[in-house]
Amino acid sequence: MATEPPGERAEATRFTSPANEPVCSLCGGTGWRRAGDADSVWYRRCECVKARIIAARLQTIPALFRGATFESYLARNQKQEQAATLMKSRPEGSWYLTGPYGSGKTHLLYAQYHEMAVAGRTRCHVRTTRELVEELKKMEMGSGTVSPVMAAARECTPYHLFWDDMDKIKPTDFKTEVLFELVDTLYRQKHGLTATANHSLQDLVRHERMHPAIVRRLDDMCRVIQI
Ligand SMILES: [Zn+2]
CATH class of the missing domain: 3.40.50.300 (P-loop containing nucleotide triphosphate hydrolases)
Structure with missing residues (x-):
């Protein structure tokens, strides 16, 4: 069994959906969401990224x-x-x-x-x-x-x-x-x-x-x- 100290895996958390997880419907698995309007567009981190980091921290x-x-x-x-x-x-x-x-x-x-x-x-x-x-x-x-x-x-x-x-x-x-x-x-x-x-x-x-x-x-x- 892995004896990785708590907190380690959280830091290695990926920002895109892992292959064994259903693809996020909000960002399509890219980890980024489009925001803004017709004049200006920017991208922000998708909620699924934060959720994945929290889950990984609790997992440790x-x-x-x-x-x-x-x-x-x-x-x-x-x-x-x-x-x-x-x-x-x-x-x-x-x-x-x-x-x-x-x-x-x-x-x-x-x-x-x-x-x-x-x-x-x-x-x-x-x-x-x-x-x-x-x-x-x-x-x-x-x-x-x-x-x-x-x-x-x-x-x-x-x-x-x-x-x-x-x-x-x-x-x-x-x-x-x-x-x-x-x-x-x-x-x-x-x-x-x-x-x-x-x-x-x-x-x-x-x-x-x-x-x-x-x-x-x-x-x-x-x-x-x-x-
Ligand atoms: Zn997402």
Whole structure:
């Protein structure tokens, strides 16, 4: 089974109707619609293109979380209920979701990803720490691959990174360096970041030896939600 990280296929989405799909009746499968009047004519992207991008983004959600929305989140206490309400009220907010295993942090992360994917205004990726480090490592090794996350972070186009299991990391100098560069770039470009972790921000430094400079940036960017 393909283990492509969420967000990848969306970026490779084609603008014309794929061969296995019925041809769009609005644009005839070209992805462009004629607009204007007798004096001037121009072309605009067909609605089917946006629909295809959204479908591809939703398709990249792992099967376990495909139904994860704010509506399907079952809050078991008031804290969890407030967390879902708060996040839903600011679908483009940056959050640091912390709480014990099984409190539904990842469900909430994918619920926000889902909202953002459907809204279609912001580019987004989901990564675990392991995936992030592997991706950044490949880039740093000079293999010619560009990390899609780092590339999006460097652009000014609105971007949101969803970082699951942030504290599942055994820090090394290398990891600290590449992760700080990423978080700092997100911060400077005013991009969004939603992260989940079992530890509080303080404990990230104390128990997980996460570099304080990274944690300071997280603290600047994200509103902490304890669930
Ligand atoms: Zn169309």
